[in-house]
Amino acid sequence: MSPASPSPSRFDRLWLTEAIRLREEHAGPLEDAEANRRARAAGGDLAGRIEARALWLAERDGLTAALQRWRQGAGLALLGLLLLALLSGASLGFAALGDGQRPVNVFWALGSLLGLHLLSLGGWALGLAFAGDSGGTLGRLWLWLSAKLARDARAAQLAPALLLMLQRQRLARWGLGFVAHGLWLLALSSALVCLLALMATRRYDFLWETTLLGADTFVALTRTLGALPALLGFDLPAPGLIRASGNALPGGEAARQVWAGWLLGVLLVYGVLPRLLLALLCLCRWRRGRARLALDLSLPGYRLLAERLQPSSERLGVRDPAPTAVPKAQVDTAPAAAGGALLVGVELDDSRPWPPALPEGIADAGILDDREQRQRLLERLTRCPPAHLIIACDPRRSPDRGTLALLGELSRCAGQTRVWLLPPPPGEALDDARLGDWREALERLGLAHGTDAPLAWLETGHD
Structure with a gap:
């Protein structure tokens, strides 16, 4: 059986090989006489022969086609999550500012924009520190949706095989982390664009309200949060303006522009930029680790294949001298060379x-x-x-x-x-x-x- 599909990439070859190993581990050995024969004829080291055997079996049993359908399902799942992130970010922007009929409580707006983002970021960091292989909730959701959208029983071993293969190089955290941070980056960027569009077309007044805390607390908090955005050129409200915003609505266009710049700067520095940097970090670590991926030949399933794919006689080479006389062979010889x-x-x-x-x-x-x-x-x-x-x-x-x-x-x-x-x-x-x-x-x-x-x-x- 010669595969009709294009030659799979190195990553896909390793993935299919791991999926075949899991399938044989759970359902028993496959009928592989022809696959073993072709793998031995292909030559190379043991890892290459195991890959050749697995690719032939995957093509024969439809696993290669199932992998393509899984990828299509993964693409659809990612597209759906991207649209969800885009709409969710825009909704956050609208919810934070409202329709402009009422003044905006700056800290309620800030909490609605960054609250869930910061909780998710903290959960990812804790998972990375203690679980050791955190892909984030969104990354796991994407993986789950990909398997559901594949709609192929033969793809049942693909997702577990992918995770097992990645976990050996601790790549699951970076691959799924890149998906999670990328989705959050899109959502927060959408919220930022929505804020810019609303502030450019509507007039918003900003205030803060409290019953328990004093004005000094809000002054210190506002100045602390605005310190980093101020380094990038965003406005930092003066203490007098902050106090005035807690007592009455500050009149004037200048006050509205200062608060708007502060809110945009905080969203950019504490929301968009961390997700951008983490997404780039995950992408770099993913690419470096992916280049080091290889089969773990110490696994029992691969050790059992060693004698069938690379027999001891072949590994040792010729040990005894040729006999002086060779028995006459039966009439079942094939052509001496290819062709004919x-x-x-x-x-x-x-x-x-x-x-x-x-x-x-x-x-x-x-x-x-x-x-x-x-x-x-x-x-x-x-x-x-x-x-x-x-x-x-x-x-x-x-x-x-x-x-x-x-x-x-x-x-x-x-x-x-x-x-x-x-x-x-x-x-x-x-x-x-x-x-x-x-x-x-x-x-x-x-x-x-x-x-x-x-x-x-x-x-x-x-x-």
């Missing part, structure tokens, strides 16, 4: 002479009767795939699943394949119903077939 033409029979009885007279340049792989012969031929074809392959079958037998699976494996080891449904021996009739079963099964496999000898096609590559 090959004829092979599958479970043929002795009632017909075999092989037929073959033109020059066509190799005979004999008749496959047992599992050992099949595996030996498949190993050879994987290393040296022929350009043209004819598989001869006896249509008097039923097309069972084992035979059809073998035909599929053989066809994937050749450039082009045809199935030759042999005519019955003289004096015997062919069952039309069974022949129809063969044709239907081969059409499902996508294999060309016929009852006429395709030796001319095998020799020339065309009819």
Whole structure:
């Protein structure tokens, strides 16, 4: 099976490999004979072979397509959260200032703009310090929505595999943190733009009110909060203006502009800028950690694959001298090099002479009767795939699943394949119903077939 989709990125390869490991850990080993054979033929180190095996299994079982649907669901979930953040930020701006009919309590407005943001930021920082892998509530929500929108049962292991893979490099905190801080950044920026638009088109008066606290408390608080924005050029209310705003509505355009500048500066410095800096920090840490991602070959699931994908004999190399005489091999050898033409029979009885007279340049792989012969031929074809392959079958037998699976494996080891449904021996009739079963099964496999000898096609590559 050759993947039809584009080659996945390194990140996706590691992700799919981890998903296959989790699937086998929970549901038991997969049927992987062909995947192992192709991984061994691909060569490379053990990690590369494990990846090659997992990619083949993921393509065969639809996990690669499920990953694409998961990504689509993740994109839709992120788009929905971005729209929600945009609308929520605008709503915060409207709620903070109101319709302009009543004066604005500056500290109520500030609390509505920054209160939930500061609580979320504190929760993220505590999770980072004590839990060690905080992605934020919004980051976890995005991950959950992505899995829900994928709507594919085969994608069930993708989200857990992603988290496990990222946690080894402690990347979940940075990846999900980037999503969370990015959404908050959009919401607060939307609130800031909304405030600018409202203040530019409406007149707002600002005051503060209290029953328990004195004016000195509000003076100190206002001056403290405005100190950092003042460094960026925002207005800092004078103590007299702050006191006057608590006693009566200050008249004049200058007072309104000072309070408006103070409110915008505090939102920018304590809201927008921290989220921007944290989003950039998470992005940098994410990119650095992503480059270091690798398979953890010490996991039991990967250790079990070591002997199958990189046998000890292969790792040790040649240890004994070559024998002086080699036993004569059976007539089931494949072409010595890639390309060429090959004829092979599958479970043929002795009632017909075999092989037929073959033109020059066509190799005979004999008749496959047992599992050992099949595996030996498949190993050879994987290393040296022929350009043209004819598989001869006896249509008097039923097309069972084992035979059809073998035909599929053989066809994937050749450039082009045809199935030759042999005519019955003289004096015997062919069952039309069974022949129809063969044709239907081969059409499902996508294999060309016929009852006429395709030796001319095998020799020339065309009819």
